[in-house]
Amino acid sequence: MSEATTYLELSQEGGGAHKFYEVTVQGTVVSVRYGRIGAGGQQQTSTFPTREKAQAAAARKIGEKVRKGYAPAVRGQRTARPVTRRQVASAPSTARAVAPVLWRFRTGAAAFGLHIAEDRCWVGNQNGDVHTLGHDGEVLARYQLPDGVKCLVADDFWIYAGCDDGTVYDLSSKLPFAAYGIAPDIDIFWLDIREGILNVADRNGGLTVIDHEDEYQWSRRSAGEHAWMVRRDERAVYHGHRRGVTAYSADGSGELWHTPTTGAVLFGWQEDHSVYAGTDRRVVQRLRKDSGALEATYRCDTVVYSCATAPGGRYVFAGDSASSVYCFAADGTRLWKLGTGGGSALSMQYLDEKLYMVTTDGSLVCVDASDAAVAAARSGTVPVARDVKSAAALPTYTPSATVRTVTSAAASGVVVECVQENGRLRVHVVSDGYEPSWNVQFPRHIRRPGARYVVDELSAAGGFYRVRGEIRQLV
Numbered sequence: 001m002s003e004a005t006t007y008l009e010l011s012q013e014g015g016g017a018h019k020f021y022e023v024t025v026q027g028t029v030v031s032v033r034y035g036r037i038g039a040g041g042q043q044q045t046s047t048f049p050t051r052e053k054a055q056a057a058a059a060r061k062i063g064e065k066v067r068k069g070y071a072p073a074v075r076g077q078r079t080a081r082p083v084t085r086r087q088v089a090s091a092p093s094t095a096r097a098v099a100p101v102l103w104r105f106r107t108g109a110a111a112f113g114l115h116i117a118e119d120r121c122w123v124g125n126q127n128g129d130v131h132t133l134g135h136d137g138e139v140l141a142r143y144q145l146p147d148g149v150k151c152l153v154a155d156d157f158w159i160y161a162g163c164d165d166g167t168v169y170d171l172s173s174k175l176p177f178a179a180y181g182i183a184p185d186i187d188i189f190w191l192d193i194r195e196g197i198l199n200v201a202d203r204n205g206g207l208t209v210i211d212h213e214d215e216y217q218w219s220r221r222s223a224g225e226h227a228w229m230v231r232r233d234e235r236a237v238y239h240g241h242r243r244g245v246t247a248y249s250a251d252g253s254g255e256l257w258h259t260p261t262t263g264a265v266l267f268g269w270q271e272d273h274s275v276y277a278g279t280d281r282r283v284v285q286r287l288r289k290d291s292g293a294l295e296a297t298y299r300c301d302t303v304v305y306s307c308a309t310a311p312g313g314r315y316v317f318a319g320d321s322a323s324s325v326y327c328f329a330a331d332g333t334r335l336w337k338l339g340t341g342g343g344s345a346l347s348m349q350y351l352d353e354k355l356y357m358v359t360t361d362g363s364l365v366c367v368d369a370s371d372a373a374v375a376a377a378r379s380g381t382v383p384v385a386r387d388v389k390s391a392a393a394l395p396t397y398t399p400s401a402t403v404r405t406v407t408s409a410a411a412s413g414v415v416v417e418c419v420q421e422n423g424r425l426r427v428h429v430v431s432d433g434y435e436p437s438w439n440v441q442f443p444r445h446i447r448r449p450g451a452r453y454v455v456d457e458l459s460a461a462g463g464f465y466r467v468r469g470e471i472r473q474l475v
Contacts, residue, residue: 002026007038008063009073014220020073027051032061035146036165036447037184044402083148083164084187088305088346090360092337093323100368100377101341101385102354103137103406111358113152114347115159116292120453121356123364124149124161130171137366137388142396143176145169151347153358155193157459162191169399173456173469176399177443180214190268194232195462197439198341201227205241207251212441212464213426214377218252220290229268231275236289240265245277245287256290261285265345267306271313278304284295284328286319301337308348308355317355317369319345325357325367327374334344336374339367343383403446405471406454413454415474416440425449429465434458440465446473 005024022033025051028051033043048054085455095132105123112126122142124130124220125150132140147165158172160179169181180198182188186296187203188397203223209217225328229240235422236256239454244260245268248281263281270276274295278284297308301319313333316328327335343359355369368374369385376382411414415430425447427440441464442453454467 004058004351006058007073007075008065008231009060010068010069010070013106016280020075021070022075022232023061025054030054030058030061036167038165042399060438073105084189088344089168089321090344090361091189091302091322095324095337095339096254097338097378098341098382099325099338099355099382100373100382102366102383103130103386103388104342105133105137105364105368105388105390107131107141107358107362107364110360111149111361111362111364112347113149114356114358114364115152116349116351116356117154117159118351119365120365121282122152122159123358124152125362126164128163130161131364131390133364134389135352135366137386139388139390141174142394143171144392144396145176145260146396147175148166148400149189151191153191153193155196156461157468160191160193160198162188162200164188170467174395174468175470176397177471178399178445179441179443180210181444182210183216185210189226190230192230192232192237194234196233196464196466197229199231199232199237199256200217201239201241201401207237207239208247209237212461213439214444220246220248220252220255222246223258224264226264231270233269233270233272238268238270238289240268240275240277245275245292247289247292259287259292259294262297263470266304269307269309271309271311276307276309276313276316278307278318280304282320286313286316296330296332297335297375298326298332300324300326306345306348306357308350310350315350317348317350319348319357323359325355327369332334336378338374338377340367343363370446403453403471403473405475407475409454409474413456413472414458415452415454416442416458417452418449420449429458434465435460438464440467442467443471446471 003026022032031045033216084469107125107126109125111125115122121133128145130143147163149163161169165180169180190201192199198210200208205222208219224241224243227241230239240248242264246258247256263279265277267278280303286296318326343361345357347355353370355367357365357390427442452474454472458465
């Protein structure tokens with residue numbers, strides 16, 4: 001049986017596309033494979049009553065892509081997007097005592113992604129594994145993403161994972177979907193998101209801002225390279241790089257201030273009125289958000305890989321390259337230094353007198369940071385850390401290659417529709433009780449002109465809607 005394959009690519013220099021689309025017809029079967037150039041991609045297969053109908057369907061699919069700018073290409077000529085792995089070293093701690101670790105979960109690979117929510121912990125590693133755990137260490141679920149996780153960020157209820165393939169996945173439902181795609185010339189270092197606006201810091205010291213429709217808004221190039229820090233609030237975006245921290249107005253209209261730091265910025269944190277920059281010159285520095293003025297310096301003994309604060313900046317925590325964790329008072333007074341008991345902390349977050357860290361060996365560690373527990377640890381009394389294991393039958397969720405179809409909307413479902421607006425394919429709500437002019441943040445790869453979908457729930461977020469729950473196509 002003869003087989004015909006058409007391979008197309010869309011790769012725009014400096015743009016948001018770096019994708020392939022491959023259609024294979026074998027008899028009455030049409031197979032479509034698509035994804036980021038250099039990756040395996042996702043695959044869909046359809047069977048038709050006759051060979052002629054299969055060929056006609058394939059021709060329609062190819063025609064749609066060509067009209068969108070795809071062109072015939074030779075597989076393998078274009079390379080995958082650049083990916084920088086953060087090179088870190090970890091020495092043994094020189095602290096005399098070990099931190100009071102309550103439990104430890106080993107993810108199996110180096111991990112940078114960490115988010116601690118009110119109800120659970122999230123950790124993502126460079127194998128593309130994302131696990132959720134209860135605050136007591138119980139492993140709840142696992143997500144398997146196609147590429148390594150650079151970071152995990154939250155925007156209210158929604159959790160996003162930024163991956164090495166340039167895709168930012170929404171993990172808020174059981175089935176992850178691609179919410180944003182980052183341009184191939186941007187080597188992602190870190191992300192932050194607020195009210196659907198994604199902010200990307202990159203290897204070249206660039207800052208790129210993308211809206212909830214996955215469309216470019218604005219970009220700036222800071223004075224220093226290797227921008228590991230990006231934080232955003234309603235007023236500004238704070239960009240940390242080799243030459244310090246630069247604040248830009250939230251709408252991209254200009255630079256608000258620039259403050260040189262003592263050393264290159266390797267991590268950043270924010271509170272309501274201050275930003276915190278951890279540097280390779282052994283310090284964390286606190287800067288005023290309104291002016292960039294230096295407010296305090298927190299001195300460690302080696303390179304600072306990560307930092308975090310207790311609410312309001314009452315305590316400042318830092319993790320260094322020698323497997324130690326520090327706690328400072330707001331004015332810069334060092335209160336304690338303890339060993340992590342298992343590598344250097346690459347990311348950290350404080351919640352309810354507990355300090356959560358991901359370390360160089362890929363472990364998520366929960367430390368009792370209460371005054372009583374730390375005092376006991378400094379005198380040599382620490383709990384026996386519980387080694388958390390993942391259950392064999394743990395649910396695992398992966399991005400879906402296909403969308404389940406339904407013939408009617410459930411009573412509780414919300415119907416949305418794809419419509420053409422000024423040459424762009426938007427998604428609007430059809431069901432009653434919603435603002436019909438608002439756009440819906442919706443996966444681009446499943447949008448089809450005129451198609452209707454059913455979602456479990458929509459939540460309003462700053463002039464647009466976000467999807468919660470499963471997406472089904474209405475046929």
